[in-house]
Amino acid sequence: MTVELTIDDRVAVVTFNRPEAMNSVDPSMRESLYRIWDQLRDDDDVHVIIVTGAGERAFSTGSDLKNTQPPRESFAELMFMQDNPGTFLHRFGLDKPIIAAVNGYAVGGGMELALACDICIASETAKFGITEAKVGSVPGSGGVQRLPRSVSKSNAMLMILTGDLIDAREAQQMGFVSKVVSPAELMPAAHAIADRIKRNAPMSVRALKRSIQMGLDMPLDHALEMDKYVYGLMRDTEDRLEGRKAFQEKRPPVFRGK
Secondary structure, eight states: OOEEEEEETTEEEEEEOOGGGTTOBOHHHHHHHHHHHHHHHHOTTOOEEEEEESSSSEEEOSBOTTTOOOOSSOHHHHHHTSOOOSOTTTTOOOSSOEEEEEOSEEETHHHHHHHHSSEEEEETTOEEEOOGGGGTOOOSSSHHHHHHHHSOHHHHHHHHHHOOOEEHHHHHHHTSOOEEEOGGGHHHHHHHHHHHHHTSOHHHHHHHHHHHHHHTTSOHHHHHHHHHHHHHHHHTOHHHHHHHHHHHHTSOOOOOOO
16 A cells, blocks of 8 residues: 555544655555545545655655656546546645645655645755756646745746755745654644644634635735625634634533534
């Protein structure tokens, strides 16, 4: 099994488990990931997701170039007839918060995965890079668009056009890594963040994530108008009433996602 999924107390951990191949993604692993993303989207008992890589050398180095052959189908056939564009981030879009725990090299598709997550924390040994220009390709999983939305245009251009690697501290300075910890502290730190998130109302968390994602692509006045409607949708939910009641009674709230 090249992808491991564990679920415990509302937190799912997805582990890329090919350390001998720098946790690169081969075709069978890609198919497993499609099923996992669907499972996590539909499981209401999962509130937060952590993505990491097995071992200490790599988070993921993206597609396994040695074991991934060009598809026989045309790109149009894959896109419009099979709904399978070949990227392992296909079906990745979830309303549930996703934390990247980067424990080594996150390059190519691995860097794109880290950028697609909502929160990125890294070990001191982590290295990041979008390296496709060095092999005559372009990123196929959103890195070209996500990186300039996370850092300055100049820093995005510098990383993408040179293909150079940067370390965890530089990634934190650029702004797409939130926290840098020792390798031993990485997963405890990821779980600590997940635990704080899962204590919040799940419907509120999903609504907030969706509002942030949608608002980034809107003019500010449109985004503020959207916020009014999201607030209105949430105003009379059972969880919001429970939150206010628990605050008044000085007790932890019991949220039900309703």
